[in-house]
Amino acid sequence: MAFIRSILFHIIFYPISALIATSIMLAAPLSAEAVRRGAHIWAAWYVGCCRIILGIRLQVRGRIPNESVIAASKHTSAYETLLTLYLFHHPAVVMKAELRKIPVWGWVAARHGSIFVERNKAGSALKSMIRQARARSAEGRPVFIFPEGTRVPQGSAPPLKAGLFGIYSGLKVPIVPIAHDAGKLWTRSFVKHPGTITISFLPDIPANLPREEMEARVHAAINQDPLTAEVRA
Template sequence: MTTTIAFIRSLAFTIAFYLGSIIIVPLVLLSGWLFPNHLLFLGPKLWAGWFYWCARWLGGIRLHIDGVIPKGPHLFAIKHESAYEAIMTLWLFERPAVVMKAELRKIPVWGAASNRHGSIWVDRAGSATMLRAMMKAAQAAVAAGRPVVIFPEGTRNARGATPPLAAGFAGLYKMLKLPVVPIALDTGTVWPKAFIKHPGTITLKVGAPIPPGLPRAEIESRVHTAINALQPIAPQ
C-alpha cells in the first residue's frame, strides 16, 4: 500500500510539474529577452517555486534548512544526490550562477533559458577551453554581485557515495577568492534516481563559511568532509 501511494503521488508530481514547465520555461526564455537584467531572475525563481510546490504538496516532500544561507557573493559547494537540489538552487539563492554540465544546454528551450539566466557550463572531460570559459563566466557573475553554486563532486551520486572533488572546484576557489559555504544534504533518502519518490523531509545542512586562500589539499579536505556530513555512517 505504501509503495502504491508513493507511486500515485510521484505520478501526480510528474504530471503537474512538467505540464507547468511547458508553460513556465518558454515564458522564462521570453522574459530573458524582453525584460531588463534585474527582472531576468524572476522567471527561473517562479519555475523553481512551482517545482517546490509540486514536490511539497503533491509529492509530500518537505524541506528543512539547518543553518542560514548567507547573502551576497559566496562560493557555495553542495552535495549532489538528486535533481531536487539542482532545481532548488534557483529557489534558495538570490540570482545564482550555477555550474552545470554542458550537456544540459542541449535541452530544447530549457537549455536556452538556462543559458540566458547565466548558468556556468563545464564539460565532464574538463577540456582547457571549457575550463577557461567556466572561470571567465564565474568571474563575471561575481563582478555582478552573484553567488556561484557548484556541485564539487562533479555529478549526481548515489546515497552514501563520497567520491573525491572534481578539479574545477579548486580552480574556482583559488581564482574567485570567495568564502566557501559547504552544504550537506540527504535528498537521496526520499528522491532516488528512480520514478517513485518517497514522502519525507529533506535536510540541507549549511556549514560554516571557509575562508579563501587555503592550500588546495586543505580546502578540498574541509569541503569534502562538510558536504558529506549527512551521509550514512558505514558499518564497522
Template sequence: MMAWVRTAIFSLLFWAISIPLVLLAPVAALFGPSVLRRYVLRWIALHRGLARTVLGIRLRLEGEIPDGPVIFAAKHESLYEAIELTGMLDSPATVMKRELASIPLWGWTARRYGVIVVDREANAAALRRMMKDARAALDGGRSVLIFPEGTRVAPGEAPPLRAGMAGLYRMLNLPVVPVAVRAGHVWPKRGAKRPGEITFRFGAPLPPGLPRAEIEARVHAGINMLHPPVVHETPEKR
C-alpha cells in the same frame, strides 16, 4: 502503492505546467537576465508547492546562509536540491557542463540567465570563458553554486571531488560554503518518491587561500556530513 500514486500525480502536474513554462523561457530571456531570473523563481515556487502538497515532502534548513558572494558547494542526491537551492540562494550562477549549455535555444537561455560553463577539456580558452562567466556573476552581486562531485549520487556515496571546484576557488578567491544534503531517501534517482523530510545543512564558510588538498578535503567532509559513508564489505579470506 500510495507512494507511486503520489509520484504519478506530481509528475503529471509538474511536467504539464513546466513544459510550457520552459518553452516560453526564451521569450522571458529577451527582456533581460533579471526578468528571466524572476520567471525562474516562480517556476521554483511551483515545484516547492507541489512537492509539499502532493508528495508530502518537507524541507529542513540547518546552519546559516551567509550574505555576500561566496561559492556554495553542494551535495547532489536528487533533482530537488538542484531546483530549490537556486531559489533559496537568490539566483546564484550555477556551474553547468558545456554539453548542456550547447543545446540550441535552451543553452542560449541558460547563458542569458547567467550560468558558468565548464569544459571537461579545461584548456586555456575554456578556463578564460569560465572565469569571464564567474566574474560577470560576481559583478552582479551573485554567488556561485557548484555540485563538486559532478553528478547525482545515491545516499551515502561520496566520490572524490572534480577539479572544477578547486579551480574556481583559486581563481575567484572567495569563501566556500559546504552544503550537505539528505534527499535521496525520499527522492531517489529511480522509483517512487516518498513523504518525508529533506535536509540542507549549511556549513561554516571556509576561507579563501587554502591549499588545494585542504580545501577539497574540508569541502568533501562538509557536504557528506549528513550521511555515514557506504562501506562495501569484502569476503573474508579463508
C-alpha cells in the same frame, strides 16, 4: 500510494513547467530581471508540487549566502539542482554543457547566467569556467557548484573534482559547504518517497587556503549529517 503520487507529480508539474519556461523565454529579451523572477517562480512551483503532491517537505538550516561566495553542495539527486533557484536570490550555477541543448530550458538557463562546462575539453573547459565564474562573482552573485562533478549515491563520498579548486583559486572568495539528505527520498527510480529533506548551510571555509586543506575541509563538510552539523550563522 507513493507510486500514485509520483504519477500525479509528472502529470501536473511538467506541463505547467513547460508553460512557465516558455513565458520566461518570451520575456527574456525585455528584461534580465524577468528571467530571474521567472526562474524563481518555476523553482517555487517545483518545491510546492514536491510538498503537496509527493509529500516531500523541506527543512533549511543555517544562513543562505546571497553574496559573492562559492556554494559547494553535495549532489545525490535531481531535487537539489532545481532547489538552487528557489533558495538563492540569483545564483550562477555551474552545470554540464549538454544541458544547454535542452529546448527552451537551455536557452533560459543561459540567459539566467548559468556557467556551462564542456567536460570533455579539460584545460580549456577549466579556463572558460573560471572566466565565467569571475564575471558572475564580480556581479555579487554566489557561484554554485557540485564539487564531486556528478550525482552520486546517497551515503557515498567520492573525491572532489579539480573544478572546485580552479574556481576557488580564481575567485579568492570563501566557500560555503552545503550538506543535505535529498537522495534518501528523491531516488533515481520513478517513485519518490514522502518525508523531510534537510539542507544545511555550513560555516564558511576561508579563501586562500592550500589546496589540500581546502579540499579536505569541503569534503568533510558536505558529507556530514545535515541534521547534526554546525550551521552557518
